[in-house]
Amino acid sequence: MQTVEELFAIDSLLTDDEREIRGAVAAFAAARLRPHIADWFEAGTFPAREIAPELGELGLLGMHLKGYGCAGMSATTYGLACQELEAVDSGVRSMVSVQGSLAMTAIHLYGSEEHKQQWLPEMASGRALGCFGLTEPDFGSNPGSMRTRAKRDGTDWVLNGSKMWITNGSVADVAVVWAQTEGEGRQVVRGFLVPAGTPGFTAPEMHRKLSLRASVTAELNFDDVRLPADALLPHSRGLSSPLACLSEARFGIVFGALGAARDCLIATIEYARTREVFDKPLAAYQLTQAKLADMALELGKGQLLALHLGRLKDRGEVRPEQISAGKLNSTREAIAIARECRTILGANGITLDYPVLRHANNLESVLTYEGTAEVHQLVLGRALTDANAFR
Template identity: 60%
Template sequence: MTGDDAHLDPVDPVDLFALDGDLSAAEVATRDRVRALVDEHVRPHVAGWFADGVFPRDLVPHLAEAGLLGMHLHGYGCAGASAVEYGLAMAELEAGDSGIRTFVSVQGSLAMSAIAKHGSPEQKERWLPGMAAGDLVGCFGLTEPTAGSDPAAMRTTATLVGDEWVIEGSKRWIGLASIADVAVIWAKADDGEGVRVRGFLVPTSTPGFTATPIEPKLSLRASVQCDVRLAGVRVPADAILPHHPGLAGPFACLDEARYGIVWGATGAARDSLGAALAHAGAREQFGRPLAAFQLTQAKLVDMALEVARGQLLALRLGRLKDAGRLEPHMISAGKLANVRSALDVARTARTVLGGDGVTLEHSPLRHALNLESVRTYEGTDEVHTLILGRHLTGHAAFR
């Protein structure tokens, strides 16, 4: 380095396309702040959380203090961050662990977004400030044992009896349900204009509401997903979310969560690449570091290209979202491409680590296991492929 260049920051070898140069000072500050939170509060403990299959409740106040709960929402104690800032935060959280990003996503992009987008002023005042502060936890009950990719086939019903709604049914794979204070439950209801899918705010202390964690799991072990039973659950008439009936209601929230996944997957991929690079530089075989072998360099280059492409895609979608131009098929393209790519990176990184890569001392295989869930929830590969197929051809091929 010459004297004229000595003042420059060192170049990050993983940032192949100098992406940092396209971020504002506020965006970089958000990213670095969340990265520091993950370094301090997640990385030292996440292997133990994953091994023990526990979600760290004591992490929630730190997430709230950092303004990460409902951070893309405005008012009610929410940070009102831009889409790109939100995305950068999701990438840093998932670089720590998908389960931690999942908590923030379920709380903010699903449960809080449902209330913010579809709720009454009274419902927003009742729930959003406490959820933003981390004092209250929410969950989002859409998927059912027999209705995953086809939510229109849901069997959960809500019937108006006097001045109460009576909800009957079951939900499955509901994140945070056993630790939640309120559940956004989607059910088929006759709301006076026919039977339509409607959202209901159900305090989890309501008699008849039961949430049972699904165990054992091989993925998202530092998170919690549940079976939920709703047996004659009674809530007042004003528990219904008044706006946007039909499946458009939950789908609007799913798009928020899917957008976060586009970014989150890049974090898992980047962290996997970083682990492989560090190991390849330190591990010696045949008298040379692994990084000096052509086959290892080929793996590292392929992974770095995938990480860079995923980051560029996420940033493009973030700029479109901030400009009000992001469309659902774009989110599907981002989720499908980036999660699939991140899985390939995590699996390849594990091979660079050799046998050590199957231990929890290293992150890539943990990321790969988590990403198997991420590729399934908020729309499987097949669902997003069909969404894109419909966009390209004009023909819906879901049935």
């Protein structure tokens, strides 16, 4: 019996180091996360403060960044790690992605040397957690219309507004917050570092979620939050700054969503091989094999595309629209695989004894965040036609 990786000879495309790190992440996930994930999901909780230092010990937080205690690993290696984490649960990969690809990347790219020295080593170790405040209650796909404002008051900044759907928000030690500012006679988006506990800053946790339940999600509220001048990320200027961070996070999703799909397929194949229907295994029926074959094909194609994008990124050649293509493909095919797997498992598929509906519920969020499927279709359409259809 072959796995999808064996069917497509995926391992032959990886280096020894990539296989070794992937194996280490998979072993950690199997021992530390997988035994508890169904309970965390059911309870709607995730012990982020407890797990983060363990992820830091493995070098998984900001692992693609160089210096300041970060591991400095390749983009492809980071993608493979995301795949193993999301094979357990999208919430785990989301925590790592927000910490490294969003909050730490923003500080690494746009922060002062003092910002980097203060925050990055602590965040790489997991001793400090970060979040990334861009999305607002009324502005998701159109962040340029954000209402959060930062105004000068002497040498200080005064921040007002709110953010929503912020992973790690209520447990973060520092929030990277994007706000409109007055600059050069026009509104300019700039980034700010807002430490937890700053007067006027609150981060209530969001509940009643049906997706990403094993993940900490919060609102961020800013009521006349006074920040010193050095809270500004000095090299951030314009919406392109947070969008560059989002591109880093999308890259992790290209690999990660396929991890969720792979976990669904593995569980479903095992179930079909052992479940008897009309006196023979479910796997022995042509309709079942046709479903499994189609899902394996889409998963394998997705993994090959992800690896190709990883190699392009490692060479510094990947373009944003190529990452959009990967994110659109991986999330769309992953959720289709999860749903199809549920049909094979029948009623058993709706329980937490099997991972498929948990993954399917999570993938509803993954399909939407870091750019909805429709947004990425428009990104690709613009690349193909040179015509902007966003407005």
